[in-house]
Amino acid sequence: MGINFKNFLSSQKNNTKMGDYQNLDHIDGVAISTISANLYNNSRDDLVMFYFRDGANFASIYTQSKIISENIKWNLNQKTKKIYSLIVNTRNANAFTGTKGYQSMQKIADIVSLKLSEKQKEDDNNPEKISSHQVIFGCTGTIGEPFPVETIKKNISNLINQIKYTQNKYIWTKAALGIMTTDTKPKLAMEECKIGNTKVKIYGIAKGSGMIQPNMATTLGYIFTDADLTNEILKKLLQKNVTKTFNAISCDGDTSTNDMISIFSTGKANNQQISNFTDKKLNEFDISLNKVLLNLAKRVVSDGEGSSKFVTVKVKNSKTEEDAKRIGFSIANSKLVKTAIAGEDPNWGRIVMAIGKAGVEINVQKLMIKFGELIIVHNGKLYEKYEEEIVKEYMKNYAIEIEIDISVGKKEFTVYTMDLTKKYIEINADYRS
Amino acid sequence: MGINFKNFLSSQKNNTKMGDYQNLDHIDGVAISTISANLYNNSRDDLVMFYFRDGANFASIYTQSKIISENIKWNLNQKTKKIYSLIVNTRNANAFTGTKGYQSMQKIADIVSLKLSEKQKEDDNNPEKISSHQVIFGCTGTIGEPFPVETIKKNISNLINQIKYTQNKYIWTKAALGIMTTDTKPKLAMEECKIGNTKVKIYGIAKGSGMIQPNMATTLGYIFTDADLTNEILKKLLQKNVTKTFNAISCDGDTSTNDMISIFSTGKANNQQISNFTDKKLNEFDISLNKVLLNLAKRVVSDGEGSSKFVTVKVKNSKTEEDAKRIGFSIANSKLVKTAIAGEDPNWGRIVMAIGKAGVEINVQKLMIKFGELIIVHNGKLYEKYEEEIVKEYMKNYAIEIEIDISVGKKEFTVYTMDLTKKYIEINADYRS
Numbered sequence: 001m002g003i004n005f006k007n008f009l010s011s012q013k014n015n016t017k018m019g020d021y022q023n024l025d026h027i028d029g030v031a032i033s034t035i036s037a038n039l040y041n042n043s044r045d046d047l048v049m050f051y052f053r054d055g056a057n058f059a060s061i062y063t064q065s066k067i068i069s070e071n072i073k074w075n076l077n078q079k080t081k082k083i084y085s086l087i088v089n090t091r092n093a094n095a096f097t098g099t100k101g102y103q104s105m106q107k108i109a110d111i112v113s114l115k116l117s118e119k120q121k122e123d124d125n126n127p128e129k130i131s132s133h134q135v136i137f138g139c140t141g142t143i144g145e146p147f148p149v150e151t152i153k154k155n156i157s158n159l160i161n162q163i164k165y166t167q168n169k170y171i172w173t174k175a176a177l178g179i180m181t182t183d184t185k186p187k188l189a190m191e192e193c194k195i196g197n198t199k200v201k202i203y204g205i206a207k208g209s210g211m212i213q214p215n216m217a218t219t220l221g222y223i224f225t226d227a228d229l230t231n232e233i234l235k236k237l238l239q240k241n242v243t244k245t246f247n248a249i250s251c252d253g254d255t256s257t258n259d260m261i262s263i264f265s266t267g268k269a270n271n272q273q274i275s276n277f278t279d280k281k282l283n284e285f286d287i288s289l290n291k292v293l294l295n296l297a298k299r300v301v302s303d304g305e306g307s308s309k310f311v312t313v314k315v316k317n318s319k320t321e322e323d324a325k326r327i328g329f330s331i332a333n334s335k336l337v338k339t340a341i342a343g344e345d346p347n348w349g350r351i352v353m354a355i356g357k358a359g360v361e362i363n364v365q366k367l368m369i370k371f372g373e374l375i376i377v378h379n380g381k382l383y384e385k386y387e388e389e390i391v392k393e394y395m396k397n398y399a400i401e402i403e404i405d406i407s408v409g410k411k412e413f414t415v416y417t418m419d420l421t422k423k424y425i426e427i428n429a430d431y432r433s
Numbered sequence: 434m435g436i437n438f439k440n441f442l443s444s445q446k447n448n449t450k451m452g453d454y455q456n457l458d459h460i461d462g463v464a465i466s467t468i469s470a471n472l473y474n475n476s477r478d479d480l481v482m483f484y485f486r487d488g489a490n491f492a493s494i495y496t497q498s499k500i501i502s503e504n505i506k507w508n509l510n511q512k513t514k515k516i517y518s519l520i521v522n523t524r525n526a527n528a529f530t531g532t533k534g535y536q537s538m539q540k541i542a543d544i545v546s547l548k549l550s551e552k553q554k555e556d557d558n559n560p561e562k563i564s565s566h567q568v569i570f571g572c573t574g575t576i577g578e579p580f581p582v583e584t585i586k587k588n589i590s591n592l593i594n595q596i597k598y599t600q601n602k603y604i605w606t607k608a609a610l611g612i613m614t615t616d617t618k619p620k621l622a623m624e625e626c627k628i629g630n631t632k633v634k635i636y637g638i639a640k641g642s643g644m645i646q647p648n649m650a651t652t653l654g655y656i657f658t659d660a661d662l663t664n665e666i667l668k669k670l671l672q673k674n675v676t677k678t679f680n681a682i683s684c685d686g687d688t689s690t691n692d693m694i695s696i697f698s699t700g701k702a703n704n705q706q707i708s709n710f711t712d713k714k715l716n717e718f719d720i721s722l723n724k725v726l727l728n729l730a731k732r733v734v735s736d737g738e739g740s741s742k743f744v745t746v747k748v749k750n751s752k753t754e755e756d757a758k759r760i761g762f763s764i765a766n767s768k769l770v771k772t773a774i775a776g777e778d779p780n781w782g783r784i785v786m787a788i789g790k791a792g793v794e795i796n797v798q799k800l801m802i803k804f805g806e807l808i809i810v811h812n813g814k815l816y817e818k819y820e821e822e823i824v825k826e827y828m829k830n831y832a833i834e835i836e837i838d839i840s841v842g843k844k845e846f847t848v849y850t851m852d853l854t855k856k857y858i859e860i861n862a863d864y865r866s
Contacts, residue, residue, distance in 0.1 A: 063789075064790075064792070065786070065789035065790050066788070066789045066790075066791070066792060066793065066794065066795060066797075067785055067786070067788060067789030067795075067797060068789070093782075095782075095785075096782070096785055096810075096813075096814070096815065098813070098814050142782065143782035143785060143786075144781065144782050144785070144815050254767055254768065254769050254783075254786060254787070254790065255786065255789070255790035256786060257785070257786060257789055334687055335687065335768070335853075335857070335861070336687050336861055339857070339858050339861035339862040340861065340862065342858065342862040343861070343862030345862070348577065349528075349529070349575070349576035349577050350687075352500055352528075352529055352576065352577070352690070353498070353500070353576075353687060353688065353689060353690060354687070355499070355500060356496075356498035356499045356500030356501070356688070356690055357497075357498050357499075357687065357688035358499070359497070359499060360499065361499065362499060362500075364499075364500060377529075380529075380531070381529070381531050382529070382577050420768075420858060420862075421858060421862070422855045422858045422859065422862075424768070424772070424858075425772050425775065425853060425854060425855045425857075425858060426855065428768070428769055428772035428773065428776070429772040429773065429775040429776030429778070429853075429854070429855075
């Protein structure tokens with residue numbers, strides 16, 4: 001698990017088929033600190049603090065699992081309007097840790113809010129008192145193990161001492177590395193756009209690929225903007241855009257107790273106040289937020305455990321978006337489809353199987369299946385000009401696009417996934433020693 | 434794909450962790466023929482005929498897929514009261530073959546019914562004219578390839594010439610081998626019981642484990658009894674007992690276009706007529722049918738592609754059976770749970786994850802998880818006497834039992850599955866050459 005930051009940076013040149021990640025720079029109102037609390041018993045970074053000196057509006061979306069971690073319970077209970085800090089630890093998911101796990105969040109929030117309030121007094125002429133309710137948490141790692149509350153508490157002073165008020169690509173990358181578990185690459189993305197005439201930034205980092213420790217394929221995604229937007233608008237924007245980004249990806253079809261996507265807005269850009277979600281001045285921001293989320297979500301899939309290919313499944317002309325989504329995920333989660341792709345085998349029969357088992361009414365007589373631009377199934381039959389050799393060549397690509405047209409309506413949905421390889425089994429069957 | 438019958442029999446001693454299959458013997462009213470039509474371009478058996486000289490009552494349950502094979506469409510269209518023959522071929526699933534595939538079934542049924550009618554005349558003083566509507570089909574293998582109707586037609590005479598009116602274990606095993614695709618072992622099971630005072634036999638064979646050719650993990654199950662039961666009662670018995678047997682197993686969570694489970698009753702046992710499904714005289718038969726189906730279903734799982742362990746997931750004290758089933762399949766289909774079991778890792782965190790993502794309301798405070806007799810989670814927390822070393826020892830067993838108590842009701846459901854190994858990927862990612 002040892003991720004050495006400097007080694008990493010020098011090793012990552014040309015190492016990502018998704019294209020290099022963008023260079024995130026400074027964003028007003030966000031301060032970052034990343035340290036090693038030695039949670040892995042090695043020196044890798046495992047504790048990251050985001051500190052919003054003047055507070056940030058925020059919205060979060062959490063796992064739909066019926067069993068949720070203690071940090072998510074904590075976050076759900078904080079009914080504050082502004083957040084001052086998000087703290088993310090790896091190695092321990094604080095899930096299935098009961099009352100003690102929840103109390104750990106309280107204890108850490110108490111210390112963090114106290115020490116940040118002190119820091120505000122030192123730094124600032126106009127200090128704001130920060131309450132423990134204004135601190136939220138992201139946790140990822142082993143579930144069921146006692147949460148290392150004492151170790152983390154001991155490291156809070158160091159964490160706060162290391163706060164950087166001005167960011168650059170190195171600080172963002174260090175943070176993105178610090179929240180990783182079995183990820184092999186940090187995930188970062190950014191866009192710039194306008195709200196009215198004001199330029200604003202949207203930055204994001206994410207983690208998620210699976211796990212080695214006995215834990216969840218937790219997805220964490222954190223978006224930061226200097227735009228000034230209300231919590232209500234942030235929530236609506238996040239919900240809308242997560243649907244077709246983070247909720248459209250599947251690595252192994254499993255869902256964590258700890259999944260969390262949040263957006264924080266510092267308001268430092270001083271854009272015009274927007275009171276309505278449908279305000280056209282939000283259009284650019286809406287599109288850019290989608291780009292950042294989709295970019296991050298694709299990076300999560302691309303780094304999916306053992307993956308050797310990136311797969312896009314687009315389902316067209318369904319009656320409802322839900323129908324298209326169901327077929328898309330039926331294909332994306334099929335072990336048979338995913339292994340065929342790993343074997344570079346244009347095994348369209350398995351795709352037909354996965355469409356059929358989704359339980360959605362389709363027009364078989366008009367069914368069309370395409371791999372990239374190549375027509376495979378046309379009008380419900382193997383395409384007369386189908387040439388296996390050409391399709392086999394296509395399957396050698398890193399990015400595979402599967403398009404399904406079920407001809408019963410006008411809706412569509414696109415799902416992103418990866419192939420299923422021996423390496424996935426290797427990673428997940430290894431004993432967590 | 435070459436399965437040599439004699440080599441097979443001598444190699445199978447002590448080769449099945451499910452225990453040896455029972456020795457099926459003669460069953461009155463069933464005749465069998467198994468030949469090679471050279472569909473695989475080698476000499477393995479690939480064409481099996483079951484011939485019911487005096488007809489048989491019958492009932493079938495087919496795949497729930499929205500895309501079904503042409504042989505299943507044919508079977509669904511035959512509204513006959515009695516069946517005279519079931520013909521099963523491997524190598525080609527006759528799925529996605531359109532009108533031509535359907536017409537192939539008609540052509541073969543025409544020849545078979547004609548030739549069997551002639552045979553009846555030769556053999557019998559009291560011949561019955563057999564119609565093409567009294568012939569049904571099981572197909573399994575590649576989908577989308579043209580159905581080899583001419584090759585099969587050419588082999589019908591040979592198939593009929595080879596009919597054996599008296600069975601023994603070799604003839605049954607040859608038939609069970611003849612319907613295999615990627616199975617590594619034939620699946621046979623039998624029970625004897627009474628209807629009223631009359632002894633009756635229930636014999637069954639099955640196939641299903643996955644595929645190598647670009648095809649489906651088709652499950653075929655055929656049950657034969659000398660009991661005299663109406664089609665309506667057979668249908669109800671089959672539906673009732675498939676729920677907790679063949680519909681309670683999962684190899685890779687995929688569903689075929691060709692799945693088919695049938696029961697045929699020859700009536701030769703001359704038991705009392707039963708007019709009502711709830712008649713207590715059926716109790717023994719009901720239980721025995723369940724045993725045969727469960728025995729076969731477990732053998733299908735045990736022979737699941739690449740499997741190294743047999744896994745039972747019992748979910749107890751749910752509000753509805755459906756809820757228990759949903760949690761059971763969520764665990765059984767989770768790649769993370771299945772790889773952990775392959776790695777002999779008592780990774781109960783992944784089971785918690787799979788329970789949570791099933792979307793069923795549970796009582797977390799009372800949640801209990803057991804591996805065999807070992808308590809892992811008790812009252813929603815890691816059991817205080819949990820000892821990882823002992824549980825690790827347990828995980829080395831071939832048969833792993835996982836029991837979940839969700840404490841919200843009184844219903845239960847048991848699901849059977851296997852682990853997910855590198856060999857599964859190997860088998861399914863290999864190009865179908």
